[in-house]
Amino acid sequence: MLTMFLAAIDQTVVATAMPTIVGELHGLANLSWLVTAFALTAGIATPLYGKLSDMYGRRRLYLSAIVLFLIGSALCGVAQSMTQLILFRAFQGIGAGGLMVLTMTISADIATPRERAKFQGIFGAVFGVASIAGPIIGGYLTEHVSWRWIFYINLPLGAIALAVAFAVLRLPRRTSPHRVDWLGAALISGVLTCLTLLASWAGTSYAWSSPLIIGLGAGAVLLTVLFVLVERAAAEPVLPLRLFRDRTFTLGAAAVTLLATAMLGAATFLPLFLQLATGATASNSGLLLLPLMIGMIVSSTFVGQFVTRLGTYKWFIVTGTLLAAVAAALFSTMDLSTSTFASSAYMVLFGAGLGMVLQNLLLAVQTTTPAADRGAATSAVTFARSIGGAVGVSVLGAVFSGRLGAGQASVTPEAIQALPEAARHATQVAFSGAVTGVFAWLVPILLLGAGLLVALKNVRLIQHASQS
Structure with a gap:
């Protein structure tokens, strides 16, 4: 849970810090790359981690991934330019890709299919907490200490995770004669x-x-x-093409890509709306995202329990995707006059919807995949999530930049607040329109995801572990 938290939090911890970072380093046009570079290398690494863990075991790879992640975090903290920071974020993502896929694969190894629903719900809550706590922690550290500490904070937490995993993680060793x-x-x-x-x-x-x-x-x-x-x-293919014969795997991987785009898009652009459009401080914009985190935590935890009891998951994930689509449509209507109560309600709905979906989709794939391919299948789903983070957020970043126009590369929240009233209002309106235009794109993305999920097989979960 701790390593999942570390890997997930660093997808979004830069969100509330981005206005300050890109303002200092003069790179608003490249802001999406702070998320994209991380997601890109995490996505590239995950298929290898999954296949290598199926061939040689999980433990050593897991410990190595933690070490790489910590080295990348330290490098990000000392970056002196936007280019350096993007490169170091890419290095950090190599380790994070291993943390995400191996955490989920190890949990599947030690739990029965029905128990997995409960544990996946807990991990989903952790992922949700990390995804939304990232902007909160990033905002607080940026405002009260330095944006560099959003990376330094990983070092003590990662050291604890490394020490505990080294001491207590015991998994069967496996070797395979095949080549990578x-x-x-x-x-x-x-x-x-x-x-x-x-x-x-x-x-x-x-x-x-x-x-x-x-x-x-x-x-x-x-x-x-x-x-x-x-x-x-x-x-020994890094992504066995036989997996695509299973409708659950194919539809699940495609839906995860779309849902990850929506989740990371919201986590990236909501803080920008709050800071650059409404004038919230970095720490306050993080706190204003708490409703999103609460909705995701409660939904993921309780739905995981329901799936464990009922032994079925399909209509939970379809309903959750539709709820998130409704919330995205509401996000797209926000402007400078939207009340905190209204935006908070939209966030609760969005978080509750996604909390019903992401981990249960992984559960569906792991349930229908043979045990010998479980690591590859889990890494493929994680890879699909990284595609949503890398390609999807890049598309949304391009939409944002295109709607905003040129001349805003060095704008910080402080600079906007220092403008004369008329100029400040015009700038805030421009940022508001650019961000809500991004939210409008989330609606068809989520509706397409819901359409794919309707076609899933409604597999019943069993009480005992599957060895097939």
């Missing part, structure tokens, strides 16, 4: 990188018709074709 599919891992990394750059640059930094954007699109298609051909021939 390094070529497949490199190709899928290339696909994700091309898609992320395409989503981030197209229509903003470069025209859609530019040779670079066309080349990135063609590169993504070509690398995808090569990846499929390599995986079909590989002895």
Whole structure:
């Protein structure tokens, strides 16, 4: 739970600190990359962690991932430029990818299918707490200490997690004579990188018709074709294509991508709305996100209990996705006159909806996947979530930048508040329109996710562990 907390919190801890960071380092146009770089490398790493853990066991990889994450955190804390910070966030994501996928895989190894629903609910609550506590902690540290401490705070917590895991984590050792599919891992990394750059640059930094954007699109298609051909021939594919024969896996992975885009998009842009549009301080904007965290915690925990008792999950996740879509539509109506009570109610609804979905989707995939492929399947779902974080948030960042326009690269909340009243109001209106335009895009994303989930098989969970 502690390592899940660390990995999840660093997806969003920069959210409330971003206005200050990009203002100091003059990089508002690249703000989404503070989230995207982390999600991108986490996504690239997760298939390898999953497959290697199936082949050689989980423990050593788990401990190594913690160490990499802590080194990346320390480097982020000492970054002196926007470029350095983005690169160090990318390094940090390599460790975080292992923490997320191995935590969920280890929990599946030691629990029966029905017990997994309860534990996944708890982990979902932890993920929700971390995702929303990130902006709160980031805002407080940014305002009262320094934004650098949003990374330094990982060091003592990570050291505790490393010491405890080293002392008490005992898992069966396993070895496999097969080789690691390094070529497949490199190709899928290339696909994700091309898609992320395409989503981030197209229509903003470069025209859609530019040779670079066309080349990135063609590169993504070509690398995808090569990846499929390599995986079909590989002895130990990093992503076994046989997994896609299972409708639950295919639909679940696609839905997770969309839902992760919505969740990380909200966690990234709600603090921007609160600080740059309504004038909230960094710490206050974090506290104003508490309703989102409460909705997610309560929903994830209680729905996990219900799924354990009832032995079914499908209609919980469909309903949750629809609730989140309604909340996203309400987000898109917010402006400078929206009351705190109204925005808090929207956040509770959004958090409650997502709390019903994400971990139960992983449960669905783990339930229908053979035990020998469980690590690969779990890493694939985590990879899909990273695609939502990397590619999805890049798309939303491009929407934001496009609606905002040029000339705002160095704007901080303090600079806005220092403007004359007329100029301040105009600037706040501009930021409000740019952010709510992002929220409007979340509605079709979530509705598409709900449509995919309706097609899921309604599998009954059993009381004993599956060995198939």
